[in-house]
Structure formats: C-alpha cells, structure tokens
Amino acid sequence: MIKTTLLFFATALAEIIGCFLPWLWLKRDGSPLLLVPAAFSLALFVWLLTLHPAASGRVYAAYGGVYVVTALLWLRFVDGVKLSAYDWVGAAVAFCGMLIIVAGWGRA
Known part of the structure; x- marks a missing residue:
C-alpha cells in the first residue's frame, strides 16, 4: 500500500509539472522552451500509470484521490495559497477513497 501510494504521488507530481509549465508559458509569458520539460513530464506521468498491477479504470479511480491531495499541496506550497478547512477535509476524504480502492x- 505504501509503495502504491508513493508511486501515485510521483505520478501526480509528474502530471502537475507537465501541466504547470505550459501554464507558465501561456499565462506568465514564460519561455516556449518550457514545453520541452513539460512534454517529458507528461510522458513520465503516462509511463508511471502503467506500473500499477490493477485494471486501468481502478488505477485511474484510486489515482484521483492522490491527485487531489497533491494538487492542494501544490496550491499551498508552490502557489502560496492558504488552504481552508474544507480543502483539508476534502483531501482527506479523497485520500481515504484511494486507500479503500487500493485495499x-x-x-474483485
């Protein structure tokens, strides 16, 4: 369970970075060269999803819970946005959902 959870967090980070870099280019006048590591990061994201032993639909469903937590942590620590109690509770519920699915x- 720990290995799966850590793999999900690495997967979520790869996806978020792969989407954040083009956002920087488009919204913050970043360099178009940001698209190169973004493409690499998104390819890494897809590859990491293939490392799970379960059917793809179950992997995507469980991954969603970790993605919610990772995205909120990104929002807090990278974007500097203070999270509300609702954010934390929602993240906990999503994470518990992932644990239930993976268990x-x-x-099945």
Whole structure:
C-alpha cells in the first residue's frame, strides 16, 4: 500500500509539472522552451500509470484521490495559497477513497 501510494504521488507530481509549465508559458509569458520539460513530464506521468498491477479504470479511480491531495499541496506550497478547512477535509476524504480502492485490488 505504501509503495502504491508513493508511486501515485510521483505520478501526480509528474502530471502537475507537465501541466504547470505550459501554464507558465501561456499565462506568465514564460519561455516556449518550457514545453520541452513539460512534454517529458507528461510522458513520465503516462509511463508511471502503467506500473500499477490493477485494471486501468481502478488505477485511474484510486489515482484521483492522490491527485487531489497533491494538487492542494501544490496550491499551498508552490502557489502560496492558504488552504481552508474544507480543502483539508476534502483531501482527506479523497485520500481515504484511494486507500479503500487500493485495499480491494485483487479481491474483485
């Protein structure tokens, strides 16, 4: 469970970076060269999703919970936005959902 969770966090980080860099280029007048590491990061994201042993739909469903937590942590620590209690509770619920789905892998 820990290995799967850490892999999900790495996957989410790759996806967020892959989307954040083009956003910097488009919204903050960044260099078009940002698209190169963005493409690499998105390719890494896709590859990391393939490392899970469960059916793709289950992987995507469980990954969504970790993505929510990672995106909110990104919002807090990279974008500097203070999170509300609702953000934290929502992240906890999403993370618990991931744990429940992963616990059922191989039992369905």
